[in-house]
Amino acid sequence: MNGYTGKLLFIHLNTGEIHTEELNRAYAAAYLGGSGLAARYIYDWIDASTDPLGPENPLVFMNGPLDAAGAPVSGRFAVCARSPQTGLWGEAIAGNFFGPELKFAGYDGIVIRGKANAPCYLHITPDGVELRDAKHLRGMTTYETGDAIRAELNDPGLVTACIGPAGENLIKFALILTSSARAGAKKGIAGRCGMGAVMGSKNLKAIAVRGSKHPLQHKVQLHDPERFRQAMLAAQRFLSDDMATEVLRAVGSSGAMDFYGLLGDVPTKYWTQGTFDYEKISGNLMAETILTGRATCHACMVACGRRVERAGEYVLPHAEGPEFETLAGFGPLILNDDLNLAAYIGSQCDALGLDSITTSSTIAFAYYLRELDILPRSELNGGDLVWGDGHAALKLVQDIAHRREFGEILAHGSRDLGARYGVEGMAVQISGMEVAMHDPRAAAGMAVTYATSPIGGSHNQSDFFMVETSGRPIDELGIETMDRFQSSGKAAAIARHQDWRTVNNASVTCYFPNPPAHDICEMLAAATGYDISTQNILTYGERIWNLKRALNLKLDYHARCAEKLPELILRPLEDGGTEGHVPDFENMMREYYAFRDWDWETGKPSRAKLESLGMSEIVRDVWDE
Amino acid sequence: MSKIMFPSDAWVKQLEVELNRSEAYAEAGKNWEGDFYFVIDPDKDNPQQESTYLYMDLWHGKCRAAYAVHDKSEKNPAFVMSGTYSKWKRVVTAQLDPLQGLMTGQLKLKGNMVMVMKNVKAAQEMVKACTRIDAEFSA
Numbered sequence: 141m142n143g144y145t146g147k148l149l150f151i152h153l154n155t156g157e158i159h160t161e162e163l164n165r166a167y168a169a170a171y172l173g174g175s176g177l178a179a180r181y182i183y184d185w186i187d188a189s190t191d192p193l194g195p196e197n198p199l200v201f202m203n204g205p206l207d208a209a210g211a212p213v214s215g216r217f218a219v220c221a222r223s224p225q226t227g228l229w230g231e232a233i234a235g236n237f238f239g240p241e242l243k244f245a246g247y248d249g250i251v252i253r254g255k256a257n258a259p260c261y262l263h264i265t266p267d268g269v270e271l272r273d274a275k276h277l278r279g280m281t282t283y284e285t286g287d288a289i290r291a292e293l294n295d296p297g298l299v300t301a302c303i304g305p306a307g308e309n310l311i312k313f314a315l316i317l318t319s320s321a322r323a324g325a326k327k328g329i330a331g332r333c334g335m336g337a338v339m340g341s342k343n344l345k346a347i348a349v350r351g352s353k354h355p356l357q358h359k360v361q362l363h364d365p366e367r368f369r370q371a372m373l374a375a376q377r378f379l380s381d382d383m384a385t386e387v388l389r390a391v392g393s394s395g396a397m398d399f400y401g402l403l404g405d406v407p408t409k410y411w412t413q414g415t416f417d418y419e420k421i422s423g424n425l426m427a428e429t430i431l432t433g434r435a436t437c438h439a440c441m442v443a444c445g446r447r448v449e450r451a452g453e454y455v456l457p458h459a460e461g462p463e464f465e466t467l468a469g470f471g472p473l474i475l476n477d478d479l480n481l482a483a484y485i486g487s488q489c490d491a492l493g494l495d496s497i498t499t500s501s502t503i504a505f506a507y508y509l510r511e512l513d514i515l516p517r518s519e520l521n522g523g524d525l526v527w528g529d530g531h532a533a534l535k536l537v538q539d540i541a542h543r544r545e546f547g548e549i550l551a552h553g554s555r556d557l558g559a560r561y562g563v564e565g566m567a568v569q570i571s572g573m574e575v576a577m578h579d580p581r582a583a584a585g586m587a588v589t590y591a592t593s594p595i596g597g598s599h600n601q602s603d604f605f606m607v608e609t610s611g612r613p614i615d616e617l618g619i620e621t622m623d624r625f626q627s628s629g630k631a632a633a634i635a636r637h638q639d640w641r642t643v644n645n646a647s648v649t650c651y652f653p654n655p656p657a658h659d660i661c662e663m664l665a666a667a668t669g670y671d672i673s674t675q676n677i678l679t680y681g682e683r684i685w686n687l688k689r690a691l692n693l694k695l696d697y698h699a700r701c702a703e704k705l706p707e708l709i710l711r712p713l714e715d716g717g718t719e720g721h722v723p724d725f726e727n728m729m730r731e732y733y734a735f736r737d738w739d740w741e742t743g744k745p746s747r748a749k750l751e752s753l754g755m756s757e758i759v760r761d762v763w764d765e
Numbered sequence: 766m767s768k769i770m771f772p773s774d775a776w777v778k779q780l781e782v783e784l785n786r787s788e789a790y791a792e793a794g795k796n797w798e799g800d801f802y803f804v805i806d807p808d809k810d811n812p813q814q815e816s817t818y819l820y821m822d823l824w825h826g827k828c829r830a831a832y833a834v835h836d837k838s839e840k841n842p843a844f845v846m847s848g849t850y851s852k853w854k855r856v857v858t859a860q861l862d863p864l865q866g867l868m869t870g871q872l873k874l875k876g877n878m879v880m881v882m883k884n885v886k887a888a889q890e891m892v893k894a895c896t897r898i899d900a901e902f903s904a
Contacts, residue, residue: 384868387868391878395878396882399864422882427879611866
């Protein structure tokens, strides 16, 4: 099966049974891999009665057809399940070396079912798969867990995917962190949707995987190796001369902080202020002060990873520095301008196993409610929350992970925090997912992107702000740039961009390096033998996007209740780069629904749309036939 | 007052004047250190046969010198920003943000990327100064 190993690994934690199954060829041909293929499998296995933290919720790790083939944009994997954070479809895409290593070990993915009686971890090599006792790893951080496993198995080449205390404590926005001991390796963060909590609910502390020590023995067969090589070389040539590659390597994702700050794109003082000294918290300052090196994922030409041994008085675990979202969340969002402290708080989120976006956003919401005196000081165990005080945020991160004191309240996320005080509408979240650090008032398309995302308020389903603020069109796919404040007439470009990024999440390729779409299509076609080109690639994305919508409907998703922008985002800001703009949300959504051919009242894709995408079996479920 | 042809020695000297009278640029560029070649390459919209090199010595919010260079080996500036005539025309008429131009490959830059990313507001003020020049374009 070209481009795939053709095998899925099934782990039954109730019984300890381990077996493999052949990959479903029809599913792979229609949904490619990564979160697309995982969604198709999971669609068959769960419904509205599935408890996200119950043993019946399958946790699926899935790599993609470009993993381990040397493609310069590949090297990632998806981890998917019903999300305990939103109750909806959950997916998180991460880098490091886990996806390719799993493929070198002989598997396209892992399906984990049930719950172990005691903490355990999974050890995978080409020679065998075993479940091992993990009681001695309980309470360890993500990094400590990976290092301990590498040490006890005396195998520094193991790549690990671990949860920290937050995952063990079932914090519903717990992450899974991948790490390896190889020099220059960047961490991988499967951050969103609480996949770490699902893993914790199964008593699974870690997965340690080692590909073959002789990779050529387990080399994945490609359909047309020479065609693949030509496309790969073309992509490499493009990326080696691409300014975005150079910028990300030099200053990381947070190097854009100053620029986005000028545009009003960085949420500040919990989305209520438009100005801040963004340069004090940016990747540019990091590059001039605390940066000690750069790090990469598998086959990467960008090296956006930031190595930071020390940030002032703080020592960062594994010398892993922060990226944009983390610095924005623990910087401007709480008015903290101490770069060293923000970097350290972010590192503690990673180590303890908390998604830094949801964590920082929930903490910032608490600051905001405290300022309004909606949150009484008496709740804070003698402390207080004052804008700019990063040390209070650091303590809350630690308290959330361990469900201590006020951290137990925050461990439920911002929607529940707002509900506790009767102000749920103030929480900047969609479907229980805290909105990422790009403001729709600065880039109007993000309003629809966030609202229609299958996982809630995420930028990992489409980074359309890059089209709007950085002027990065994808002409080959009909995705053109428009004025960033413009609301009308954007629906087609937004939908196409979502479809394209959905292909990225299926294939599983990174958003940061952007070679021509033609090159990625060529690599996919040459790897798999599928008929893929720029002419039809968006159909793959659209099919997967509609599948995730259908799955959410199966999970009792109510579009008209869920697809709302938080009220703070609809308030114009008097200062800063948004210039008083707010998106014309209702009209944008109606345009979007018309383009998608979705029913406005129910949120359902039309029969004709699903049929045109070859989804007859899904039509029956969606339309109760 | 007659229009000033872009690109030319007269145009870049006028830009020097506009920058040095701009309080906004003085503030935004107060941390900038480094001289530039702005390289305007010919394309189908430009009748020139050769690239034009405009030199600017920018230092802490001021422009210390600006002139067209006939021999590019005359200077060895810290930064070289290049693009075709039609792309530069869009930049100096504020139709293309210079950072967007770089990120989308419409312009190329050699030099310290950290310094550039730290000073995006200075770049924007420079574009505003460009738009205040009554420029003439060949196409």
